Structures are given as C-alpha cells and as structure tokens.
Amino acid sequence: MTTRLEHDLLGDAEVPAGAYWGVHTLRAIENYPITGKTIGSYSELVRALALTKQAAALANAELGQLDRTRADAIVAACQEIAGGKLHEQFVVDVIQGGAGTSTNMNANEVIANRALEILGHKKGDYAHLHPLNHVNMSQSTNDVYPTALRVAACFAIRGLLSAMAGLREAFAAKAEEFKDVLKIGRTQLQDAVPMTLGQEFSTYAVMLQEDELRLGEAIALIREINLGATAIGTGINTDMRYSKLAIDHLSRLSGFSLEAAPNLIEATQDCGAFVQLSGVLKRVATKLSKTCNDLRLLSSGPQAGLNEINLPPRAAGSSIMPGKVNPVIPEVVNQIAFEVIGNDVTITMAAEGGQLQLNAFEPIIAHSLFKSIEHLTAGCRTLTAHCVRGITANRELLAERVRTSAGLATALNPHIGYENATRVAQEALRSGRGVAELVEEMGLMDKAQLAAVLAPEVLTAPRRPG
Incomplete structure (x- = not known):
C-alpha cells in the first residue's frame, strides 16, 4: 500500500495515499477501536457536518477572511459530501x-483533500x-460538533415523524374497518364494559399523533445552535458578524x-435540549411498546388465549411445536423500545457528566440519540408494513363474548339498580x-327495553339526555 507522510504535534505518520482523511483521523482510528461503527454510518451527521463547514466557508469568504478560490473549492467539496x-x-x-x-478533524481533512483535488x-x-x-477557519469542535448534531437530529426526526405518521394512518384505517365490531373492554385484565374494536384501535392512532406533536416541540429547542461560539462560547478568533452570517447560510x-x-457560553456546555429530545423519544418508545403489548395480548391463543384479533403470520414460531406462529413483529418493536429507554439513561448521564464550559x-x-431515532423509525415502518395493515378481527367470537358477558350488567344499573345488576x-x-x-x-325488563338499552351505540357512548 502506498502512503503519504503527514505531520501533527505527535510527529510524522504514514497515511494511505488514497485516503481523504489524514493524520488526525489516523490517530483517532488507532485510539478508539470501540464499537466498529463509524461516524460515516450516520449519513445525517455527515451531511450536517458538510453543511456546517460549507456555511462557515461562505461566511468567511463574505467577510473577506477566506479567499474566493479556496472558499469555492471547500464549498464544492462540501456539496459533494452533503x-x-x-x-x-x-472512519472515526x-x-x-x-x-x-x-469527528471534526475527520471532516476537516476529508473536505480539505477533496478541495485540493478540485x-x-x-x-x-x-x-x-x-x-x-x-x-x-472561525470554528472549534466545540461549536461545529454540537451544531452538526442538532442539524443531523432535525434531519433524522423528520424521517421518524414520517414513519410515525404512516403507522398512525394504518391504525386509523383499522379503527374505521372495525368500527362496527362490538367487544368487551378490560380493566386490570378483567372484563369491564362493551366498546368497539374500532375504538380500541383509534386510541393507538391518537397516542401516536400526540407524540408527533411532542417531537415537534422538542425539535424547536434543537434548532437553537451555538455556531460561532468557538472554544467556550466567547467567539474568540471570529469576526463579530460571523456567527449570524454562518447561521443564516446554514439555515x-x-x-x-x-x-x-441567546447565550453562547451557556449553549456550549448545556446539553439540556438533547435530554429533552431523548425524553420525548423515550415517551414514544414507552407508548409504542404498550401498544405492542396490547397487540400481543389481543392476539394471544389461538385456542387458550384472548384470540380477539389475528396478526399476519410472518414466520414459523417454533423448532419443536408444529404450526406455532408468534407475534414476532410486535416483539421486535418491544425490544427497540427497551433499547431507547436505555439510551435515554445514557444521554441523561452524559449530559449530567459535563464540567464547566464544555461537555x-x-x-x-x-x-x-441517533440509534434511538434510527431504530424507532425502522420499528414504526416494520410494524406498519408487516403487522398492523394485515390485522383481522375474530368477529363471531367477539360477538358471542359480548352476548354472554356479565359486564353487560353495568349498562343496566340505571334501569334495574346496582343490587339487581x-x-x-x-x-x-x-x-x-x-x-x-x-x-x-327475572322480569326486570322486557325485550323492547333491553334492545334499546343494549344497542351498540348506547353501550359504547354517553347517553343522550332524556
């Protein structure tokens, strides 16, 4: 392998001749063999880094700090990467x-070497x-990196919101399909009062819609950045006009x-916006996992469980029990939720662990954060395509359970009294x-009275006056 010689404060080092990264990236490759997952695997982050560097070059050129020839080459390289x-x-x-x-050094070197080629x-x-x-120029890792993280989070959340909307629409479609399917609701896993299967599925759509709104609120904080803060937030080594120009270009x-x-020193050390966003992701995960628990429970059986709905079969469920089919899609989404909740703890501790002017x-x-967003996005899409759209209802079984349910007695309280009920x-x-x-x-009511009181529209909604 041919190499080129580069130099840093530690001395000379041989870098692969064809690599766009340089000596600083080489040191990081040697120092951090941790996960095997590179920053390049998060495309939103790489794109955000390139756009941040492009905005900086445009601002510096506009201020006369960077000559147009170099600025144009940097911009062209950033455009290719974005x-x-x-x-x-x-590769870090x-x-x-x-x-x-x-990460910042890796970006600087790749952009510089591509610009040199140009x-x-x-x-x-x-x-x-x-x-x-x-x-x-006019930058530090301490403003570039958090700025890129925030822009990347905006890109990634946009994809998650799209996936959540698709899942919400799938649940809403099932709510419409099942609006005439009467069933018995449950509290504490015990029979309660009648509802429709459509009402049950509509709640899952509403839960998702609420979380879409909460994500939108969290992203509003993420769009507040510290570009121009440089090392600790004082803006050292920048023109006083640079921050606004760079942020305008990045927008x-x-x-x-x-x-x-509002305060770049505060923004350089405070990770509260990431904690809040992660908290909303935990909320999404928690409610999504609860929904998947319901789907698994409602489809349990088929002979010794609730067996109210059927999930589309996706794979053989057992290597020993012939014919067994498991709720594998809700199960994988449950596991994603567990991971997101754990990631939230990690983000919380990392935010708390910062000291003084930098985290x-x-x-x-x-x-x-990106694992949580990426996996939740994939989980929503998988649940939509491979589960929710194919759910069917066991209508006859549900009708028979309503007919024989002691829970119907609740609807008769106002007519025959609690003791008789x-x-x-x-x-x-x-x-x-x-x-x-x-x-x-027992002679407590006649057929006509019962038919009026036990009509589905009466059982599943508040009574009309009179």
Whole structure:
C-alpha cells in the first residue's frame, strides 16, 4: 500500500495515499477501536457536518477572511459530501474521547483533500489548502460538533415523524374497518364494559399523533445552535458578524430555521435540549411498546388465549411445536423500545457528566440519540408494513363474548339498580347464560327495553339526555 507522510504535534505518520482523511483521523482510528461503527454510518451527521463547514466557508469568504478560490473549492467539496459522496471516508468510531474533536478533524481533512483535488493538487498538499487554517477557519469542535448534531437530529426526526405518521394512518384505517365490531373492554385484565374494536384501535392512532406533536416541540429547542461560539462560547478568533452570517447560510442550506442561542457560553456546555429530545423519544418508545403489548395480548391463543384479533403470520414460531406462529413483529418493536429507554439513561448521564464550559461526552449522546431515532423509525415502518395493515378481527367470537358477558350488567344499573345488576352478573358468571336472557327471565325488563338499552351505540357512548 502506498502512503503519504503527514505531520501533527505527535510527529510524522504514514497515511494511505488514497485516503481523504489524514493524520488526525489516523490517530483517532488507532485510539478508539470501540464499537466498529463509524461516524460515516450516520449519513445525517455527515451531511450536517458538510453543511456546517460549507456555511462557515461562505461566511468567511463574505467577510473577506477566506479567499474566493479556496472558499469555492471547500464549498464544492462540501456539496459533494452533503449529496452522499465520500461518506466511507468518515472512519472515526462514533464513540471517542475529545468531545468530538476527532469527528471534526475527520471532516476537516476529508473536505480539505477533496478541495485540493478540485484545485488540481494532490491529497496532503496542505500548503495550498489546509484542514485547520482554511476548512476550520472561525470554528472549534466545540461549536461545529454540537451544531452538526442538532442539524443531523432535525434531519433524522423528520424521517421518524414520517414513519410515525404512516403507522398512525394504518391504525386509523383499522379503527374505521372495525368500527362496527362490538367487544368487551378490560380493566386490570378483567372484563369491564362493551366498546368497539374500532375504538380500541383509534386510541393507538391518537397516542401516536400526540407524540408527533411532542417531537415537534422538542425539535424547536434543537434548532437553537451555538455556531460561532468557538472554544467556550466567547467567539474568540471570529469576526463579530460571523456567527449570524454562518447561521443564516446554514439555515438556507439545511432547510431548517436555525437560531443562535441567546447565550453562547451557556449553549456550549448545556446539553439540556438533547435530554429533552431523548425524553420525548423515550415517551414514544414507552407508548409504542404498550401498544405492542396490547397487540400481543389481543392476539394471544389461538385456542387458550384472548384470540380477539389475528396478526399476519410472518414466520414459523417454533423448532419443536408444529404450526406455532408468534407475534414476532410486535416483539421486535418491544425490544427497540427497551433499547431507547436505555439510551435515554445514557444521554441523561452524559449530559449530567459535563464540567464547566464544555461537555466532553457529546459523542455518546450522538450515538445513543441517533440509534434511538434510527431504530424507532425502522420499528414504526416494520410494524406498519408487516403487522398492523394485515390485522383481522375474530368477529363471531367477539360477538358471542359480548352476548354472554356479565359486564353487560353495568349498562343496566340505571334501569334495574346496582343490587339487581349484581345478582344478574353473578348468575351469568355461574351459569354461563346471557345477561339479557336472565334479566328478562327475572322480569326486570322486557325485550323492547333491553334492545334499546343494549344497542351498540348506547353501550359504547354517553347517553343522550332524556
């Protein structure tokens, strides 16, 4: 393998001649063999880094700090990377020391070496365009990295919201399909009062819609960035006009309305917005897992369980029990939820662990946050396509359970009194006979009265006055 010689404060090092990354990235490769997952595997993060560097170059050129020739080359390289090229050159492990410095160095070097090619020079010929002097001008890891994380989170959340909307629409479609299917509701796993299966499924759609709104609120905080803060928030080594210009350019390039944090020193050390976003992701995961628990329970059986609904079969369920089919899609979403809840704990501890003017643990925040978003997005899409859309109802079984349920006695309280209703319910449980049959037999109500009181629209909604 041919190499080129590069130099840093530790001395000389041989870098693969074809690599767009350089000596600083090489040190990080050697130092952090942690997860085997590189920053290049998070495409939103790489794109956000490129857009941040592009915005900085445009601002520096506009202020006369960076000559147009170099600025144009940097911009062209950033545009290629933001468009999907060279992501494989972002080789630093996502978990790293240095508060993200290695990620920033990796980006600087890849952009610089591609810009050198655009200018007609060889990789590593930094006398013409330097990763730190030019690509990193007016910047520090401490404002570039958190800014890129926030922009990347905006990109990633947009995908999650789309996946959640698709799942919500699938549940809403099932709610419409099952609106005429009467069943017995349950509290504490015990029979309660009648409802429709459509009402049950509509709640899952509403739960998702609520979380979509909460994510939108969390993203509003994420769009507040500290670009221009440089090392600790004082803006050292920048033109006083730089921060606003760079943020304006980044807003235009990213398509998001980004704003400068009111206090850049506070914003450079505070990870509260990431904690809040992670908390909302935990909320999404928790409620999604509860929904999957319900789907597994409602489909349990088919002979010794509830067996109210059928989930589409996706795989053989056992290597020993022939014919067994398991609720594998809800199960995988449950596991995603467990992971997201754990990631939230990690993000919380990392945010708490920061000291003084900088939080050194943003790499683990980034890794945990993007895992949560990525896996929740995939989980919602999988649940939609491979489970919810194919759910069917066991209508005859549900109708028979309503007919024989002692829970119907609750609807008769206002007409025959609590004591009589209790007597009817106990006899229904003892004998297995229907509530309506027993009430008529006891002379408490006639058929016409029972038909009016036990009509589905009466059983599943508040009564009309009179």
